[in-house]
Amino acid sequence: DIQMTQSPSTLSASVGDSVTITCRASQSISTWLAWYQQKPGKAPKLLISKASSLESGVPSRFSGSGSGTEFTLTISSLQPDDFATYYCHQYDTYSLMYTFGQGTKLEIK
Amino acid sequence: QVQLVQSGAEVKKPGSSVKVSCKASGGTFSRYTIGWVRQAPGQGLEWMGRIIPVLGIANYAQRFQGRVTITADRSTSTAYMELSSLRSEDTAVYYCARDDTLDVWGQGTLVTVSS
Numbered sequence: 001d002i003q004m005t006q007s008p009s010t011l012s013a014s015v016g017d018s019v020t021i022t023c024r025a026s027q028s029i030s031t032w033l034a035w036y037q038q039k040p041g042k043a044p045k046l047l048i049s050k051a052s053s054l055e056s057g058v059p060s061r062f063s064g065s066g067s068g069t070e071f072t073l074t075i076s077s078l079q080p081d082d083f084a085t086y087y088c089h090q091y092d093t094y095s096l097m098y099t100f101g102q103g104t105k106l107e108i109k
Numbered sequence: 110q111v112q113l114v115q116s117g118a119e120v121k122k123p124g125s126s127v128k129v130s131c132k133a134s135g136g137t138f139s140r141y142t143i144g145w146v147r148q149a150p151g152q153g154l155e156w157m158g159r160i161i162p163v164l165g166i167a168n169y170a171q172r173f174q175g176r177v178t179i180t181a182d183r184s185t186s187t188a189y190m191e192l193s194s195l196r197s198e199d200t201a202v203y204y205c206a207r208d209d210t211l212d213v214w215g216q217g218t219l220v221t222v223s224s
Contacts, residue, residue, distance in 0.1 A: 001170070036154075043204055043215070049212070096168045098156045100153060103154070
């Protein structure tokens, strides 16, 4: 299986800050990577697919980049609603063995 | 607007099986894959497998091979995930989601495994 290493596991930040979350794949996945936001008791919400493609309705302060094995999710100018847990997910259509990163809990400092 | 509606919570004994359903409405069921993801209490997301309904072909995460079966009924736009040989560690919320990007999610089904 392709392993996804997500860091950091916890991130403390303030409203207005900019933060970056990283995911590293154990082998190249091209740009078959998505990012999700999850709040307690709720299903995850897709933010970004294909590494950098923002889903409709997702604020432009969310952005994704990367290809191959290194990927980042950046949230600029944090808003109160952004404090949640974030997951990366590789869906490499060649391996057909998809996996999630371990998650990053974004907390208010 | 496509919606995925899952079956209700289940309580199962260790060693038994559970079958969770996921019914799609408001969209074309066969156009997309349906994936299954679970989340144990306080833990992260875990991808279990997916099915291509139009082909009836499923593939599974290695750690669930032999214990999980994902099927789809195109006539009712419903996907199913059956997990066998349940143990306490299988207690989790099970989600279905559309497409390999998991862009639309069901509401989740809590499966509790307890003697």
